[in-house]
Amino acid sequence: xxxxxxxxxxxxxxxxxxxxxxxxxxxxxxxxxxxxxxxxxxxxxxxxxxxxxxxxxxxxxxxxxxxxxxxxxxxxxxxxxxxxxxxxxxxxxxxxxxxxxxxxxxxxxxxxxxx
Numbered sequence: 572x573x574x575x576x577x578x579x580x581x582x583x584x585x586x587x588x589x590x591x592x593x594x595x596x597x598x599x600x601x602x603x604x605x606x607x608x609x610x611x612x613x614x615x616x617x618x619x620x621x622x623x624x625x626x627x628x629x630x631x632x633x634x635x636x637x638x639x640x641x642x643x644x645x646x647x648x649x650x651x652x653x654x655x656x657x658x659x660x661x662x663x664x665x666x667x668x669x670x671x672x673x674x675x676x677x678x679x680x681x682x683x684x685x686x
Contacts, residue, residue, distance in 0.1 A: 578607070579679040580672075587639055587674075596641065597627045600672075605647060608683055613668040614649050621648035621663060630669070639674040642686060 583596040605611070605620040614620075628644035644667065651662045669686035 578603070578681055580674055580681055581679040584639070584674055584676065584679040587634060592632070593629050596629065600627055600643075601625065608645055608668070608670055609685065610645065610647060610666070610668060612685070614666055615664065619650050619652070621650055624648035634676075637676055639676065641672040641674075643670045643672050644668075645670055 580596065580599045583592065583599050586592045586595040603625075605625060608625075610620070624647050626646040628646070630642040630644055632639065632641045634640075647666045647668075649664050649666055651664065671684040671686050673682040673684070675681075
């Protein structure tokens with residue numbers, strides 16, 4: 572299932588094969604929104620993401636003639652609001668999803684797929 576390919580990761584492409592690839596890759600991804608990863612399809616409770624809660628873990632990364640493929644663990648938090656009149660507090664839940672990030676070797680355009 573293709574989710575998005577509307578952005579580029581040029582610094583990740585340039586750093587492929589170096590020790591800095593993973594940190595540069597994560598840094599570029601951290602500038603994206605949860606919706607860019609299609610996470611709204613993965614959440615369990617509310618559809619509301621905790622701002623700045625995305626974290627990433629590179630599970631695998633490979634390169635072929637035309638693309639770099641990274642399997643990525645995406646960690647996030649979502650919140651569920653309750654009725655303020657009842658005195659209940661907002662609850663925070665941890666979430667996890669795996670995505671496949673495909674970077675085109677020619678132009679750094681990205682596809683994101685659910686794993």
